[in-house]
Every structure is written in structure tokens, then in C-alpha cells.
Amino acid sequence: MSTSDSAPLPAALSSEADLHEALGEDYALTPAFVARVIDAADDGDGLRLRGLLEDLHPADVADLMGFLTAEHRAVVVLWLPPDLLAETLPELDDGIREEVLERVPHGTLAEALQELDSDDAAAVVEDLEDDQRARVLAAMPEVDRAAIENSLGYAEDSAGRLMQREVMAAPQFWSVGDTIDHVRAQGEDLPELFFDIYVVDPLNRPLGAVAISRLLRAPRAAALTELMEPATEIDVSQDQEEVAYIFEKYHLISAPVVDSAGRLVGQITVDDIVNIIQEENREDILRLAGVSDEGRGDGVWNVVRSRAPWLTLNLATAALGAAVISLFSATIEQIVALAVLMPIVSALGGNAGTQGLTVTVRALATRELNRSNAVRTFFRELAVGLANGLILAPMIGVAAGLWARDAQIGLVIGAAMVLNLLVAATVGVLTPLTLSRLKFDPAVSSSVFVTATTDVFGFLIFLGLATVVLL
Structure with a gap:
């Protein structure tokens, strides 16, 4: 933005000052800045909105969208410059992006998508409704449209969908000088981000890769085949x-x-992989808790719908635990102290099982656990469960014995603690291993099964021992 020396910068366009106020020391948007955006949207002040947003990083604009209501987002998106809109769309949460895309005219969207690499453009187009997708693609140049349609032809979670078609390749007979001259001549046609030049044979098959840093340090006469390193190919x-x-x-x-x-x-490129790793880790964490990936823009009903099935399943497993307790109702009636103490055994068993489960699921995800070390890992967790039981059993046994004024109750709960921690260690490892062997995602249902097993066996062991020993 240019201004004369004598004219002050208009308040509506003071974007540099706004940018300093937008982010806190933790790189998060400040509440004051979000409030200013909301005020400008309420007033319908487009120039002010553009001044507030145009110098923000696309990731910060995407973060801002998560703090706004749907009504405010509808106003803000109309005042985003096409290049900023283009770079913001891939950063948005899926639910918010779908909502934003409904508000953007297809001509504006087609213009914005041309600013993106093919992988990011395909990810955005994928979220469009069929009729809107057809209009947007029809408004794009043929080359860009063909690249996006080709990407969408691959499976959703495949490398073909993840890759960008823009790539720098050089024939095997080129020198460093030939390559540098070619790269300089490409101008705007260069990929937005690349780290290597891929050396290919006449059939366009990769022979190796030359890092840009190595290319620039080498003499112009050096052959690419002398500099290239083996490339790890992705199918x-x-x-x-x-x-x-x-x-x-x-x-x-x-x-x-x-x-x-x-x-x-x-x-x-690695920037795409960082997103994938974060996405996979987030999914695993959420699945262990029995919830889906809920965005800030999701409504109450969507959140309820994603959580209710798992809570229903938990209700069924809790009923199973209650059924086990009912089998020993006569024992509990005679020794009321058992009703006070039995949740301790099941709770510690559940926590121990969750610990083993979490470690095992992570090891499976990172390929640190397979057939070669599965048995060793199982017995290690079993030894850990036994050791924890022998540490905790005397503590709870002495405390329970003194509280109930009955040493036998202390012995029963101590023994039950050791046995249930062994059960927890067993199911904490075997459950995800079994699900993985059966080609199921071990992060999805393991936690429910582990918790149910430790509860049921905890009650069964403790009340069963009490019935045998105390009655």
C-alpha cells in the first residue's frame, strides 16, 4: 500500500498496525483482534475487514474463521483477496471449509484455485457439492482442470491424492548448467515448493535426485548423474x-x-506429511476416547451424534459389570465394607489397562511392535502389572484392614489388586494386537473392551475371593 508523505494512512487500511495487534506472544490471535473483526463484520465495513485481514498469514485467517460464527464468516470471506482466500482454504477445518465454499461465487473460487498446487486444489474441490464442482471446474483453464480431475481419480487416502503434480525433473544427460538455466526459465511455472531435481531416463522413470543445495554448489559443467543420490520412490x-x-x-x-x-x-513434500502425521495422531487420540474429530464449527447435534453411540456401548458394558455385582449381592449384604472397597480394584485395573493399551497402540502405529517382539512385549507388560500389583497391594491391604478392622479384608483386596492388574496388563496388550491382526483399527474399540474387561474381572475377582475367604 502506498501513501503520500503528507497524507496519513486511513484508519480503515492501517493493516500493519492491526497485524501487530493480531497475534500474541504465543502466536495465537488476540481476543481484541477477533473482536475488531467481528465489529467490522457487524458494520458491513468491507474496507476495514480487508485492512485487518490482508497481511495475516493464511493459517491465522483459518484460525480466525474458527472463532467466528457462521454469519460473520459469510461476511469476512467475501472480502478476502483471491490469493489470500486460495491459501486459506486448505488450512480450514473440514466443516468450516465446506460452509465457506458455499458462500464463495464459483468464478471467484475458480480464480483462487488456480493459485494453489494441484494437491491443495484437489483437496478443496473434493469438498464441493457436485453441481458447484462442475461449475467451478468449467470456469478453470483446461490444464488446471485436468490436473485436479486427475488427482481426484486416485483413492482418497492414497499418495496419488496427496501428491502435487508440479515437479522439477531433468533428463539424465543434462549438466548442472543446463538444469539451472531450465529452472530459471520456468518462472511462474515452477512448483511453489520443491527441494530436489529428479533425474529421469527417456521413459520418465526416476534414476535419482539432486538436492537444490548440492546443485547450486556444483560446477556448471558437472553432470547430474555424478551428483544424484538414490531417491526413495512412493507408489x-x-x-x-x-x-x-x-x-x-x-x-x-x-x-x-x-x-x-x-x-x-x-x-x-514434507509440509504435506506434517499434516498427515498430525491428522493420524489426532484421529488415534480421539478414537481412544471414543469420539470423532469435532471442529469448532460443529453444532450440538453433530457432537451428540458422534458421542452417543460410544456412550451407549459404555452403558452396555457398565450393565455387564452391574450384573456381575448382582451375583454377589448376598455377600455384599453380609459385609457392607465390600461395596465401599470394590470400586478401588476396578478403577486401578482400568487405569493400568489404559496405560498398557496406549503404549501398545502407539507402538503399533509407529511400527515398533510386530510379530518379532510381540511375545517379549507381552511378558514385559505382564511383569510390569505384577510389579505394580505387589507395590500397591500392601498399601491398600493395610489401609483397608485398618479401616474395616479385619485383616482378612485387607488380604482379599490386596490379592484382588494383584490379580486384576495382571488381567489389565494382559488385555491392554492383547486387545490391540488382536484387532490389528484382524485388520481392524486398534484405536477404535480397544479402550471400551479393556475398560469393560478390567471392571468385570475386578468385581468378579474381589467379590469371589471375599465370598470364599470371608464367608
């Missing part, structure tokens, strides 16, 4: 979780993507 059909594992294991910055014939069709 276009590989699952994105598998791709993330490869990147993490081999510390990759980028990797070429090849089709079934081994031809170079695109590349995947």
Missing part, C-alpha cells in the same frame, strides 16, 4: 499413513511419486 497407490511412516523413518524432505509403470507423476 501412487500407497496409503498416506504408509507414506508418512516412510518419510518419518528415512527423514525425507521430499520424494518422487511413480505410477504402476515406474514413471514419475508427481512429488510429495
Whole structure:
């Protein structure tokens, strides 16, 4: 923005000052800035909104959208410059992005998508309704439209959907000078982000990769084949979780993507992988708790609908625990202290089972646990459960004995504690291992099964021992 030396910067366009006030020391949007955006949206002051937003990073604009209501988002999105809108759309939560896309005219959206790499553009187009998708694609140049349609032709969670088709490749007979001259001549046609030049044969199959940093340090006459290093190729059909594992294991910055014939069709860069790793980790954490990925824009009914089925399942397992307790109602009537003490056994068993479950699920996700060390891991967790039981049993046994003034009650709860922690260690490891072997996601239903098992066996062991020993 340019202003004359004599004219003050208009208040509505003082974006630099606004930018300083937008972010706190923790890089989070300040409440004061969010309030200013809301006030401008309420007033319908488009110039003020543009001044507030145009210098924000797209990730901060996406974060801002999460703090606004649907009505305010509808106003704000209309005043985002096309280039900022383009870079913001891939950053938005899925639910908010779908809502925002409904508000953007198809011509504006088509213009914005042309600013994105093919992978990001495909991710946005995927969220469009069929009729809106057809209008947006029809308004785009043929080359951009073909790239997006090609990306959407791959499976949703595959490397083909994740990759960007924009890639820098050079024939094997080129020198460093040839390559540098070619890159400089590309101008706007260069990929937005790339780290390697892929050296290919006449059939467009990758032979190796030359890092940009190495290319720029080498003499112009040096041949690319002398500089290239082996490239870790990604098959276009590989699952994105598998791709993330490869990147993490081999510390990759980028990797070429090849089709079934081994031809170079695109590349995947580390910025995409960071998003995948975060997404997979978030899903696993949420699934362990029995909830879905709830965004800030989700309504009450959507949240209830995602949580209610798991709570219903928990209700069924709790009823099973209650049924076990009812089997020993006569014992409890004679020794009321048992009713006070039995939740301790089941609660500690549940916590111990969750600990073993969490460690096992993580080890499976990171490929640290497989057939070669599964038995060793199981017996290690069993030893941990036994050790914890032998530590906790005397503590709770002495306390319960003194409280109930009956040493036998202390012995019963101590023994029950040891046995239930062994059960917890067993199911905490075997449940996710079994689900994984059966090709089910171990993060989805393991926690419910582990908790139900430790509750049922906790009540059964404690009340069963009490019946045998005390009556």
C-alpha cells in the first residue's frame, strides 16, 4: 500500500498496525483482534475487514474463521483477496471449509484455485457439492482442470491424492548448467515448493535426485548423474499413513511419486506429511476416547451424534459389570465394607489397562511392535502389572484392614489388586494386537473392551475371593 508523505494512512487500511495487534506472544490471535473483526463484520465495513485481514498469514485467517460464527464468516470471506482466500482454504477445518465454499461465487473460487498446487486444489474441490464442482471446474483453464480431475481419480487416502503434480525433473544427460538455466526459465511455472531435481531416463522413470543445495554448489559443467543420490520412490497407490511412516523413518524432505509403470507423476513434500502425521495422531487420540474429530464449527447435534453411540456401548458394558455385582449381592449384604472397597480394584485395573493399551497402540502405529517382539512385549507388560500389583497391594491391604478392622479384608483386596492388574496388563496388550491382526483399527474399540474387561474381572475377582475367604 502506498501513501503520500503528507497524507496519513486511513484508519480503515492501517493493516500493519492491526497485524501487530493480531497475534500474541504465543502466536495465537488476540481476543481484541477477533473482536475488531467481528465489529467490522457487524458494520458491513468491507474496507476495514480487508485492512485487518490482508497481511495475516493464511493459517491465522483459518484460525480466525474458527472463532467466528457462521454469519460473520459469510461476511469476512467475501472480502478476502483471491490469493489470500486460495491459501486459506486448505488450512480450514473440514466443516468450516465446506460452509465457506458455499458462500464463495464459483468464478471467484475458480480464480483462487488456480493459485494453489494441484494437491491443495484437489483437496478443496473434493469438498464441493457436485453441481458447484462442475461449475467451478468449467470456469478453470483446461490444464488446471485436468490436473485436479486427475488427482481426484486416485483413492482418497492414497499418495496419488496427496501428491502435487508440479515437479522439477531433468533428463539424465543434462549438466548442472543446463538444469539451472531450465529452472530459471520456468518462472511462474515452477512448483511453489520443491527441494530436489529428479533425474529421469527417456521413459520418465526416476534414476535419482539432486538436492537444490548440492546443485547450486556444483560446477556448471558437472553432470547430474555424478551428483544424484538414490531417491526413495512412493507408489501412487500407497496409503498416506504408509507414506508418512516412510518419510518419518528415512527423514525425507521430499520424494518422487511413480505410477504402476515406474514413471514419475508427481512429488510429495514434507509440509504435506506434517499434516498427515498430525491428522493420524489426532484421529488415534480421539478414537481412544471414543469420539470423532469435532471442529469448532460443529453444532450440538453433530457432537451428540458422534458421542452417543460410544456412550451407549459404555452403558452396555457398565450393565455387564452391574450384573456381575448382582451375583454377589448376598455377600455384599453380609459385609457392607465390600461395596465401599470394590470400586478401588476396578478403577486401578482400568487405569493400568489404559496405560498398557496406549503404549501398545502407539507402538503399533509407529511400527515398533510386530510379530518379532510381540511375545517379549507381552511378558514385559505382564511383569510390569505384577510389579505394580505387589507395590500397591500392601498399601491398600493395610489401609483397608485398618479401616474395616479385619485383616482378612485387607488380604482379599490386596490379592484382588494383584490379580486384576495382571488381567489389565494382559488385555491392554492383547486387545490391540488382536484387532490389528484382524485388520481392524486398534484405536477404535480397544479402550471400551479393556475398560469393560478390567471392571468385570475386578468385581468378579474381589467379590469371589471375599465370598470364599470371608464367608
